[in-house]
Amino acid sequence: MSVARPQELACKQLVELLTDFLDGALDESTRTRVEQHLVWCPGCTEYLRQFRATIGVTRKLAEEDLPERVKENLLDAFRHWRHGS
Amino acid sequence: MPSATGDTGAEQPMRAWKFLDPGRIAPFGGHVWSAPSTSGPGAWVEPAGGVFACRLEDLPWWIRPELWEVELAGPVRMLPTQVAAARGRLLRRVLAWDEAVLRAYGMACAERARDRAVHAFLREDRQGEGDALRRTRSMLELYRTAQGMATDARTPSSNAVGYFAACALRAAQGEGAAAALHAADAVSVATGDPDAFARERQWQAAWIAGRCALSAEPVAVV
Numbered sequence: 210m211s212v213a214r215p216q217e218l219a220c221k222q223l224v225e226l227l228t229d230f231l232d233g234a235l236d237e238s239t240r241t242r243v244e245q246h247l248v249w250c251p252g253c254t255e256y257l258r259q260f261r262a263t264i265g266v267t268r269k270l271a272e273e274d275l276p277e278r279v280k281e282n283l284l285d286a287f288r289h290w291r292h293g294s
Numbered sequence: 295m296p297s298a299t300g301d302t303g304a305e306q307p308m309r310a311w312k313f314l315d316p317g318r319i320a321p322f323g324g325h326v327w328s329a330p331s332t333s334g335p336g337a338w339v340e341p342a343g344g345v346f347a348c349r350l351e352d353l354p355w356w357i358r359p360e361l362w363e364v365e366l367a368g369p370v371r372m373l374p375t376q377v378a379a380a381r382g383r384l385l386r387r388v389l390a391w392d393e394a395v396l397r398a399y400g401m402a403c404a405e406r407a408r409d410r411a412v413h414a415f416l417r418e419d420r421q422g423e424g425d426a427l428r429r430t431r432s433m434l435e436l437y438r439t440a441q442g443m444a445t446d447a448r449t450p451s452s453n454a455v456g457y458f459a460a461c462a463l464r465a466a467q468g469e470g471a472a473a474a475l476h477a478a479d480a481v482s483v484a485t486g487d488p489d490a491f492a493r494e495r496q497w498q499a500a501w502i503a504g505r506c507a508l509s510a511e512p513v514a515v516v
Contacts (some may be wrong), residue, residue: 214482214491215375233343241375244322245355249472 218246223253227260307367309385310347310377311508313358318384321358327384335365336384345382350508352376354478354498357399357471361391361506390506393468400473401433402501404458404465406494407477408436411458414484427458433466454484474498 218226223246229235230243247254275283314320318327323343328336339345347364348356355375368380408427415424423443430436440459457480465473478494502508 214479237373241373245375247322248356248358249469249475251469251472 218242220253307365308370312347312362312364313356314360316359330384338381338383340381344378346376346378350503351499353502354474354495361388388506396470397468400465400470403474403477404461407461407480410481411484433462437462454480
């Protein structure tokens, strides 16, 4: 079977799809395009590795592990982010 | 012969090929496949999302460091660039596929693309550029030469040299999967032939099959 060139995923598009990719929430066709991009793109492969490592590390964190100042900074950042400022 | 895509309805086991990361690790799922032993195949793997493997023509899409022959079971679906099944197990590692062969694969794809580029330039009466590409003796030299031409986008072959440059660079770096993809893109753009991409991918699959002595078609296990 010969296959025409599938529509190329740009690295920026892949980054936007990564959370859904890791959650298993992509449809089969989109997931295949993500995986095919990862086969040849070392930059996105490294990004995925870092993303997974970050998830692995943060999963081990409990709220009490955060210093009070860091917690306040994070909450402040989220408050401003939610207000769009 | 199963249809190119869709459910074959086949419940009988089928042989195919599977690329894995070092240590028999699934590149995307992350699980470790059980190794075959002298007493028989590895244990069945049955991930929730199914098992994906390659027909010969699919190989260029899924290049990784390890290549294995696998047995698939359960209903098998033929997808455009892979085969999906409910479960699979490793039968044997294709030892002929190693880092050196991966590097040689990238170089072969780049050299073939270079030859196509030379012909494309000659067709456009651009002897000087064709000769400059033909004279290159290494991937890095090809990369530098093509990169130097990439700013002049007068014709299809000029448009393709950016891909040739990327192809040569990735071949020089031993990145066979990327070199092969860029090579197919380069030939497609240089020739302006909509079927050229698929033809290059077929040639690349045949290169892997020939170098690794893989059988022509995945066959049902008797």
